[in-house]
Amino acid sequence: MAQKIIGREHEIKEIEALYQADKPVFAVVYGRRRVGKTFLVRELLGDRLCFYHTGLSPYELKGKKLKELQLSNFYTSLVRYGSDLKQVPSDWLEAFDALIALLEKQETDKRQVVFIDELPWMDTPRSGFVTALEHFWNGWGAGRQNLMLVVCGSATSWISDKLLNNKGGLFDRTTDEIKLRPFTLGECEKYYQANDIVMSKFDQLQCYMATGGIPYYISMLQKGKSLAQNIDRLFFEPNAKLKLEFERLYSSLFTNAEDCMKIVRLLAQKQQGYTRKEIQEQTKLSDGGGLSATLKALEVSDFITSYVKYDYPKREVHFRLTDFYSKFYLTFIDGRKTTNPSFWQDNLLTSSLTAWRGFTFESLCISHLPQIKQALGISGVQTEASPWKSRKEKDGAQIDLVIERADHIDNICEMKFCDDDFVINAGYDKNLRHKLSTFLEETKCKNALHLTLVTTYGLKFNEYAGRVQKVITMEDLFK
Template sequence: MFVGRENELRLLKGLFDLKKATIAVCAGRRRIGKSTLIQQFGRDAKTFLEFQGLPPREGISPRDQLNAFSDQLAQQTSLPKLNLDSWYQAFSLLNSIIKTERTVVLLDEISWMAIRDKDFAGQLKIGWDTELKRNTKLILVLCGSVSSWIDENILNSAGFVGRISLKLTPEELSLFHCNKFWGRQAGRVAPNEKLKMLAVTGGVPRYLEEINPNLSAEENIRRICFSKEGFLFSEYDQIFRDIFSKRAPIYKRILFTLVQGSKSLSNVAGLLKRERGGDLSRYLEDLSASGFIAKDLVFEPGKKNTSKFAKYRLKDNYIRFYLRYLEPIKDKIEKGLFRDFAMEGLSEWETIMGLQFENLVLNNIRSVCALLAINMNSVRSAAPYFQRTTQRKKSCQIDLLIETKFTLYVCEIKFRKKISKAIIVEVQEKINRLKLPKGYTVRPVLIYVGELSSGIEEEDYFDRILDFDKLLSNP
C-alpha cells in the first residue's frame, strides 16, 4: 500500500525539469519505504531499471555482487548475462542500453553492492563522469539503509562534490496516513485501539502493512510479535545484522540505555562505562542517521543558537517495544509459552505507552502546528526542551516547546487512563521555571490520550486541548 510521500515525489519529479542527468540520494531507516517511493516515482519515466545489492553474509565477495548486477541487468533488458570484471565495466554496460528518453535507474542498498570493494564509489564516480551523465534524461538514484556509508562515500566524498542534485530522507508516515492502513474500518476502530498498534509499528509503512483491520490491536500484536512466526518477532535481529553487521551488539547496548527515556551523552557513557567521545559519539551518530534515535538539541527561547546540551531519544517505537517486551522473553515465545496476555498487564505498560505516544506526537509536529493554526514558516524551533539546574534557575523539562516570534507554546503530551486536574498545576510549575524572554506570550497546550477529569476544560487554563483522534484525522 502506497500512501503519502507527496512532497518527496514532487521533489523527485522536479529533477526531470533540469534538462540534465542528475543523481539523487535516498537514505534512511530500513522498511521506511525508500525503494517503494522510488518505484512509484519510476512510473513517470519511460524506462525504470532497478538493481539491488545482495544482503551481507559470511564470505560474500565483490564478484558475487557483480554477478547479481549482471543477472538483474539481463532480466530487465535484452542483454545476455555477461561476466563483469569491474564496476566501471558494469556501469559502462548499463550506459550502453540507456536511450534518449526519461530513464530512472535505482541502485538499491548501494552499500551492500560495495561490500569489500574500496573502489566501488570511485568507479561509480568515473562511470558517471565519463558516460552516464551524457544522458540528459537520466536520473540515477542511490538508495540505502546504511546511511553512514552513504554519508562517507557519497555525500561527504570529494569525488561527488557538486554531483548530487537531491538528497531525500523519508521519515515515518504521518498519523493521518497511518490511519489509512485500517481501510474502510478506520472510522469504526477507536483511537485508543489504533494507538496500541502504533505503539508497536510507529509510522513505518512495512510494519503498518501487517495490520489486519478485522482483528483487534491485541490480536494483531500477538500474531506479529508474540509468535515465533511473526514478522516483527525476528525483525530486529535481521535489520541490525544487515545494517551494522558485527557491530550490532554494541548498538543494541546503546539502545537499551534509551528504552526508559532520553539520555545525555554523559548519561549513556556512564551506563555503558565508556568514554564520552570517540567511538561512542560515532555510534550514536550512526543510529541517528539510520533513523532509530533522535538527537534533541535544546533551543534556548529567544535566542538564535542551540545550547550545547542535547539528549538522545529512542524515536523508533518498534525498537523500544522489541527491547522492552520481546527480547527478554524470546525463548518463551519460541516455545509458544507467551500467547495469551493482556497488553495492559505488561510490566511498565503505561510508562512505555507514554514514551511511545510522545514519539508519535514528536514525529507529527507539522500536524500539531496545523491544529494550533501555526504557520510553519513562522516556527523558529519545535522540539523537546530541557533546562538544567543552575544557581539562577531550576531544572525544567517540557515535552514539546514550539517557538514562534514572541510566542511559546508549552505542549504537555500525556497518556493516562484518567488525567486529573493536577496536570494544570504541573504545567504551570514548568512555565514558572522556564526562563522566558521579555515580551513573549506563553500558551499552554495539552495533547492527550485518555479521559479528562471534569473541570479541566472548564478551568480554561489550556489555550488548546488536542486529543489523539485530531492528529489521526488532520492531514
C-alpha cells in the same frame, strides 16, 4: 500507477518533475529500512525502467565472497535487460562499462531510467565500487541529457558519507536527494482505510507506538483482527515476524551493529536519553571519533535524535531513542522470556502497559510537532521545541515540551494518554503550579506562558481546568 501509493504526495511530484526534466539526473532516495523507498520508485517508474538492480544483503550472505557474489548478481541483471556480456565482470569498472554499453545500444531519444536499489550493500570491503560509480557518472552519465539515475539505500550513514557529503570524485555530483520518512498518523489512517483495516483512532495511536508508522510493519496487520490480536501475532507468537526483526534490522544497516545495538539498548532505559559522555561511560565504547560516528549514523538513519534541553548550554547535547519499533521491542521482548503467545491481550490493563503508553505517547506527540503547531494556529511562526528539567531540584520539576515561539509566547505542553477525558485534580494542579513557578524562577523566561494539554480525548471541565489555555486532542494529531 501512482494511485496505489498512500501519501507521499510531495515525493511523487518531485520524482515526476525529475523524470520530465531535460537534464541528467542523479537522484538519491534514502531513509530508514522498511520505510517504502523501493515500493515508491518501482510503483512510479516501474514501466519506464531501462535497467533495475538490487544489491544483495551482506547480513544474509554472512561474509561469503561478497564482492564476487555482488558482481555475479549485477551480471544477472545486465543479461536480463539485454546485455550481450558473456561472463561475470572481474571488477566494478568492467561491470559499469557493461551497463554503459547496454544503455548506449538502447533507444536514446527518450528518458533512460536506471534504478539501483540497496546501493550501499554493493560497496563491499576493498571492492573499488565507489570509484567505479564515480567513473560511470562523471565519465559518462553526467553528459547524457536523457539519463535519470535513481539510487536507493537504507544504510543512510553510507548514503550520507559516500554520496551526499563525498569529498572525492562524487563531491556535489548528486543532483537531487529525497529522504523518505515514516508515515504520520494521518497517512497510516489512509493506509488502513485503503486496506479495509478497521481501527479506532485510540487503537491507531497505540499501533503507531509499536510500529512507528513504518509502512512495511503496518502492511503485516490483518483485517478482521483486533489491534491486540495483531500485536500478539506480530511480536509475541512463536517465530513472530517482528520478534525476529530487531537484530536483522541493525545488522543489515550498520557495519558496527553490535555497538549500535548497545547504544540503543541504553537509550531505551531513559525517556530523556543520555549525553555523549554518559553513553561512553555506560556502554564502555571507546571515546574516539568512532563513538561520534556511530551516534551520527544512528541519527541520520532516524533511530535516535539529538537535542538540547530548554535553557541548557548548547554543548550539553542529549541523545534519545526515537524509533518506535526499537523502543517497543526493547521494552517488551528483548531479553524477556515470555512464552505467552497472547501476552498483549492478557496484559492490556496492567501497570507496565499503562506506563509504556504514557511515555510513548509523549514521543508520538513530539514526532507530530507540525500537527501540534497547526492545532495551535502557529504553523507559520518560527519555533524552537525541547523538554525542560529543573537543574536545582533532584528528581524535580520537568516539562514534556516547551515550544518557544518568535511571537514571545511559550507553549508549556503536558502530554497525557488517557482512555477518557483527562481530569485535573487538586494534586496535579499543585504539581502544575510548582512546575510553572520553578520554570520561571530558573529560566528567567520573559515570554508569556500558555499551558497546553495534548491528550487523547479532551479535558473534563472542573474548578482546576481553567489553568489550561489550549487542549489538543488525538483528532488534531491525525491532521
